[in-house]
Amino acid sequence: MGNTDKKATSRSRGSRQDGDATRQTLLDVAGQVFAERGYADATSKEICERAGTNIAAVNYHFGSRGALYEAVLVEAHHHLLKLEEMQEIAARELSPRDKLRVILTGIVQRATGPQAHWGARVVIRELMSPTEHAPALVQKAIAPKAMLMVGLVCQITGLPPTTPGLQRSLFLLMSPCLALLVAPREMRTKLFPALSSDVDGLVDDMMTYASAGLAAIAAKYSASAPPPGG
Incomplete structure (x- = not known):
C-alpha cells in the first residue's frame, strides 16, 4: 500500500472515530435533555447546542428526533440492565437461584x-407517560432480557414458559426493582433507610421473598397441570 492509500485509510478511520464520538455525545446529551424535559x-x-454539534447532527446520525429518542x-x-451482562451471568456455573441473585x-x-444516571429518569418518564416510541423500548430493550429471565424462572420453578402463573410471577419478581427506581431518594434514605444502606441485605430479603413466592407458584401450577397423556 502506497503512502497515499495509507493516508486515505487513516483519514477514513479518523472520520469514523469522530463520527462515533459525536453520535455517543449526542446520545448522552439527549438522554439528559429527555430526562429533564420529557420527549x-x-x-x-437544544440537544445539538448542548452537545456542541451542528443542528443537522441529529438527522445525520439518527435520522430524526424520534429515532434519537428510541436510541x-x-x-x-x-x-439499568445490560443484556450482555445477563447473558454472561446465565452462562456461569451457578444454580439458577444464584444467577438470579447476581x-x-x-x-x-x-x-x-449515590449518583443518579439519566437512564433511570428517562425510563421512568416513558413508563409513567408512554409515548408512541414505547414499543421500541419493549421490543429492542426489554423483550430480550425478559426472555432470559423467563428461562431462569423456568429452571427455578420447573414450569414451562407458557404457564400463566410463571409469567405473572416474573412480573411480580421484577416489580420491586421498578419501585426502587420510582421511589424518591428521600423515601429510600430517610423514611426507609434500609432500602439504600445495605444492598446485600436488601437483595437477601428480595430473594427470600421471591423464593417463597416462586415455590408457591411452582406447587400451585404443578398440582393443577394435567397428567402426561391426559
Missing part, C-alpha cells in the same frame, strides 16, 4: 447508587 418538550436544537430509551434501559444485585446497585 414532547425536548428539541433537537436513548434503549441506551437508558441498557444502563442479576438482582446489579439492578439494585444501579437503582440505589
Whole structure:
C-alpha cells in the first residue's frame, strides 16, 4: 500500500472515530435533555447546542428526533440492565437461584447508587407517560432480557414458559426493582433507610421473598397441570 492509500485509510478511520464520538455525545446529551424535559418538550436544537454539534447532527446520525429518542430509551434501559451482562451471568456455573441473585444485585446497585444516571429518569418518564416510541423500548430493550429471565424462572420453578402463573410471577419478581427506581431518594434514605444502606441485605430479603413466592407458584401450577397423556 502506497503512502497515499495509507493516508486515505487513516483519514477514513479518523472520520469514523469522530463520527462515533459525536453520535455517543449526542446520545448522552439527549438522554439528559429527555430526562429533564420529557420527549414532547425536548428539541433537537437544544440537544445539538448542548452537545456542541451542528443542528443537522441529529438527522445525520439518527435520522430524526424520534429515532434519537428510541436510541436513548434503549441506551437508558441498557444502563439499568445490560443484556450482555445477563447473558454472561446465565452462562456461569451457578444454580439458577444464584444467577438470579447476581442479576438482582446489579439492578439494585444501579437503582440505589449515590449518583443518579439519566437512564433511570428517562425510563421512568416513558413508563409513567408512554409515548408512541414505547414499543421500541419493549421490543429492542426489554423483550430480550425478559426472555432470559423467563428461562431462569423456568429452571427455578420447573414450569414451562407458557404457564400463566410463571409469567405473572416474573412480573411480580421484577416489580420491586421498578419501585426502587420510582421511589424518591428521600423515601429510600430517610423514611426507609434500609432500602439504600445495605444492598446485600436488601437483595437477601428480595430473594427470600421471591423464593417463597416462586415455590408457591411452582406447587400451585404443578398440582393443577394435567397428567402426561391426559
